[in-house]
Amino acid sequence: MSDKTMTADEVVSRLRSGMTLGIGGWGSRRKPMALVRALLRSEVTDLTIVAYGGPDVGMLAAAGRIRKLVAAFVTLDSIPLEPHYRAAREAGAFELMEIDEAMFMWGLHAAANRLPFLPVRAGLGSDVMRVNPGLRTVTSPYDDGETFVAVPALRLDAALVHVNRADRQGNGQYLGPDPYFDDLFCEAADTAYLSCERVVDTAELTKEAAPQSLLIGRHTVTGVVEAPNGAHFTSCAPDYARDEAAQREYATTPWPEFAERYLAPSEGAGS
Amino acid sequence: MTVTRAEYCVIACAEAWRGDGEVLASPMGLIPAVGARLARRTFSPDLLMTDGEALLVGVDGTVEGWLPYRRHLALVTGGRRHVMMGASQIDRYGNQNISCIGDWARPKRQLLGVRGAPVNTLNNPTSYWVPRHSRRVFVEKVDMVCGVGYDHADGAPYHRIPRVVSDLGVFDFATPDHSMRLASVHPGVTVAQVREATGFDLVVPDEVPCTRQPTDRELRLIREVIDPQNARSREVGD
Numbered sequence: 001m002s003d004k005t006m007t008a009d010e011v012v013s014r015l016r017s018g019m020t021l022g023i024g025g026w027g028s029r030r031k032p033m034a035l036v037r038a039l040l041r042s043e044v045t046d047l048t049i050v051a052y053g054g055p056d057v058g059m060l061a062a063a064g065r066i067r068k069l070v071a072a073f074v075t076l077d078s079i080p081l082e083p084h085y086r087a088a089r090e091a092g093a094f095e096l097m098e099i100d101e102a103m104f105m106w107g108l109h110a111a112a113n114r115l116p117f118l119p120v121r122a123g124l125g126s127d128v129m130r131v132n133p134g135l136r137t138v139t140s141p142y143d144d145g146e147t148f149v150a151v152p153a154l155r156l157d158a159a160l161v162h163v164n165r166a167d168r169q170g171n172g173q174y175l176g177p178d179p180y181f182d183d184l185f186c187e188a189a190d191t192a193y194l195s196c197e198r199v200v201d202t203a204e205l206t207k208e209a210a211p212q213s214l215l216i217g218r219h220t221v222t223g224v225v226e227a228p229n230g231a232h233f234t235s236c237a238p239d240y241a242r243d244e245a246a247q248r249e250y251a252t253t254p255w256p257e258f259a260e261r262y263l264a265p266s267e268g269a270g271s
Numbered sequence: 272m273t274v275t276r277a278e279y280c281v282i283a284c285a286e287a288w289r290g291d292g293e294v295l296a297s298p299m300g301l302i303p304a305v306g307a308r309l310a311r312r313t314f315s316p317d318l319l320m321t322d323g324e325a326l327l328v329g330v331d332g333t334v335e336g337w338l339p340y341r342r343h344l345a346l347v348t349g350g351r352r353h354v355m356m357g358a359s360q361i362d363r364y365g366n367q368n369i370s371c372i373g374d375w376a377r378p379k380r381q382l383l384g385v386r387g388a389p390v391n392t393l394n395n396p397t398s399y400w401v402p403r404h405s406r407r408v409f410v411e412k413v414d415m416v417c418g419v420g421y422d423h424a425d426g427a428p429y430h431r432i433p434r435v436v437s438d439l440g441v442f443d444f445a446t447p448d449h450s451m452r453l454a455s456v457h458p459g460v461t462v463a464q465v466r467e468a469t470g471f472d473l474v475v476p477d478e479v480p481c482t483r484q485p486t487d488r489e490l491r492l493i494r495e496v497i498d499p500q501n502a503r504s505r506e507v508g509d
Contacts, residue, residue, distance in 0.1 A: 053384075072387070073386045081383065085381070086380075090378055090379070100388070101386055102344045103390070121393050122348075122390035124393065125424050126385065126418070127385075127416040128385060128417075177324055177339065178325035180339070180340060181340070
C-alpha cells in the first residue's frame, strides 16, 4: 500500500492558483492551520475557498488570496466577528456566495455523491436567494408539490483537513466530540490532504478508540502530513484547547505585522 | 429582594419553551440559556439541551446523547427543536438579520453571516432575543433577510416565530397580518418607552399585561443554581 506522507510544503506544491479549495473544521475549531500557513507562504492565489469559516478564511482574506468565498459565516467563536474577514468584506475584496449552514452541508453531500444538486428546505424567503441569483429551485414531483432550493454540488479541486491521528495510507481518526464535515470535504474533492497531530501504525488507531472514530477513509486521501500542533491556535480536542491568547493576538495585530512572525519558518509546529 | 430586569428577561425567555415537550432547546445568548435551563428545571422537564458543543447533557451535566453539527442540522429539518436566536435587526414581520449592515455587496458593517437562520426559520420554531431594544434593531426593513419573516413565508409548512423577547418586553405575531404585537412589558417599562424604541408601528392592544413575576422557587434557581455569578446582569443591566 502506498505511503502518502509528505510535508506541508509538498502539499502546497500540488495546489495551483485559481483552484477551488475546501477547508475542514468549523469556526475556530480543528482548522488545518499548518497547511494554511504553508499555503500563505506560497504564491498560490486567486482561490475559491469553501469553508465553515474561521481564521483560515480571515488569514487568506487578509493576504489577498481569495477570489471567491463560499460560506455561511466566518467566526473565531470566542471572538464572534472575524476582524480580517470583516475588513476584507467591507473593502469589497472578493466575491461571496453566502449560503445557509444546512445548504452548505447538502452542497457537500451532493458533491460527495456525484449529484448535481440536492433539494433543501432552506433559503426560500430569505435574501440568500437575492444575493445568489444563480440558485435554482426544484418542485417535488410527488403529490405534495412543495418547492425547494436545489443546492448545487460544492465540488472541490482540493480539500485540506486536520484530524487527531492518521496512518501513512490516509486513514484519518478524530478523537474529539465533533467530526465537523471533514470526511465530506475529502469525499467532495478531487484531491484531499490530511494533516494530523500524529502519524501512527494502522493497528494503533483502534487500540484505544472505537472504530467509529475512523472518520476519513484512505480512498479519499491524496497526502498525509504529520503536523503536531497543526491546528493551533484553533482547538483540536482532546489534544489541546483553543489558544485564546494567541487568537487574541491574531485578532488585534495588523495582518502584515502578524504575518511576519506567524509565517516565519521557525514559528510554530508542523511546518 | 426585588426582581431585576434581567430576571424578568430570563422568565420571558423561559416561557418560550413552555409546552414544547421533548425537543431540543437551542438558546443563543446568555439570558436565553439561563431561561432554557430554568424551563427545563421547572415546567418543561423533557427539553433536551447541549453542552454548547456536540454533547446532549442532562440537568446535572450527565451526557445523554451525541449531537455534532451534522446531526444538529438534521434535527433542525426534522423539526424537533425550538431555537432562540439573536437579531442585529428585526422588522415588523419577524424578518431577522445577522449577516451585515448596509448594502450586502459591500457592507458598512460585516456581521456573522446568515448562519443557520434560513434553515431554522423554515423548519423549526424560531424565537428571538434582543438584549438592547432600540430603533437600530427594531427596524422598518432589515438590510439582509436571514431569518424568514411572516411576509416571506407563504406556503412554508413549518414556519413559526413564537415570540421575540427584548430587555423591554415580549412580542408576538398574533395579529391578522402577522405583524408584531406587544404581548407584555417587563415591570417598570412603559408602553410609550417601547414605542419610542421601536422603528416601526407596533401593534399595541388596549390592555398590555406585565411580564409575569417569577415564583420564589424560580428566583432561587436563577440566583443560586443556574447563574450564581449573576452573569445575566452583564447582558441586561437595571
